Amino acid sequence: MIDRQLVRYLANLSRLSLSEEEIPAYERQLSDILTLMEKLAEIDVSDVPETAQVLDVENVLRPDEPRPSSPRQEILANAPETRDGQFAVPKVIG
Numbered sequence: 894m895i896d897r898q899l900v901r902y903l904a905n906l907s908r909l910s911l912s913e914e915e916i917p918a919y920e921r922q923l924s925d926i927l928t929l930m931e932k933l934a935e936i937d938v939s940d941v942p943e944t945a946q947v948l949d950v951e952n953v954l955r956p957d958e959p960r961p962s963s964p965r966q967e968i969l970a971n972a973p974e975t976r977d978g979q980f981a982v983p984k985v986i987g
Contacts, residue, residue, distance in 0.1 A: 894924055894927060895920050895923040895924045895927065896920065897916050897917075897920065899923075900916050900919045900920055900923065901916070903923070904919070965978065
């Protein structure tokens with residue numbers, strides 16, 4: 894199913910540089926993955942809803958609540974450089 898030529902092709906697409914010694918290992922690994930995928934494809938999941946979850950999903954985050962922030966001068970005191978009451982950063986785009 895997976896041969897040296899296909900491994901080289903996939904490596905090229907992935908921009909991977911494989912040595913000749915690595916190719917047989919990738920042949921086996923890719924073949925094993927495809928075999929597993931074929932076994933998974935044989936499982937009947939027609940009665941399983943498409944959105945089924947293994948666990949009950951619930952929001953574990955706290956609700957957003959407005960709070961006062963730190964004073965601007967206290968925050969800007971941590972910056973190496975400020976300008977007009979804001980952080981000064983180097984220009985990124987020419």
